[in-house]
Amino acid sequence: MKAEKSLEAGKASTPKRGVNRGLSIIDFILRIFALMGTLGSAIAMGTTSETLPFFTQFVRFKAEYNDLPTFTFFVAANAVVSVYLVLSLVLSIFHIVRAGSTKSRIILIFFDTAMLALLTAAASAAAAIVYLAHKGNARANWFAICQQFNSFCERISGSLIGSYAGMVLFILLILLSAIAISKR
């Protein structure tokens, strides 16, 4: 290890740079998977609406995702994270080409962490409302709306999956960047 370090003086040694290039390629692939997850979530939630087949003279029973502000936030946050992931692909390619750079990786860790927080906030706020829609709450007199809007509920529940997959991938991405910095 010590002998290796003295070889590194001034310039990173080739095998370590190879490891870093490998990590950067994995980073790139994970970002694409995360993008598919968050984009899928945004689209699945954003296109959710259900109109019940019965209606009265005055009221037509319709449920849309933007009836609940939390779901609007969910769509917006997933869209923001998706755009960020597309932009971060550029930096990821830069890391594949220049495996030795460190500062840009620290910037990436910071933004990845912030985006992880945003995505987690959106996903778990939506999950809290989805839980309420399924189960209701007797003490607060909030009724389970899923008994009426069945396919609406299935759709909003399903659209959470992409976000949760994205969260796991973000944690892996941060870990990968930290390892890449230490291997520099």
Place this chain on the structure above:
Amino acid sequence: MKAEKSLEAGKASTPKRGVNRGLSIIDFILRIFALMGTLGSAIAMGTTSETLPFFTQFVRFKAEYNDLPTFTFFVAANAVVSVYLVLSLVLSIFHIVRAGSTKSRIILIFFDTAMLALLTAAASAAAAIVYLAHKGNARANWFAICQQFNSFCERISGSLIGSYAGMVLFILLILLSAIAISKR
């Protein structure tokens, strides 16, 4: 920069190690602040209950934090993060003493990230329910319970602050660790 690196061969140079020690001390202090935030949140939410001054023959109007499962999760998550922060203080002290270690910092980044996700999930799920308690939702026929349980609502809203402060501190902690690894 290149001249400095050749000096480092085999052993980190003294000024860089000094910077790392400084970062570790900031890390230690931020962890204590984060601990105060999450512990405060857990206690504030965990002791929340309100009994209304009027009651009928059969029903006594009482609101407790564990009427809503999301708030129970909030208390549990904040308690878990608090315990983690206490344990991580040991590693933080270790980093002050041995400023050069890298592997333990990577482990710390991984767990910090996971704890950030847990804390964010708990805080934003609770925030979604608190928002609902304040505003209600006309489309889903969920009523704002804050009109009756006023001090209960103030308490649960206030107890979110500690968690959000903790989230910001965790993002800073991850950034500090990444910088410390790069300065090794």
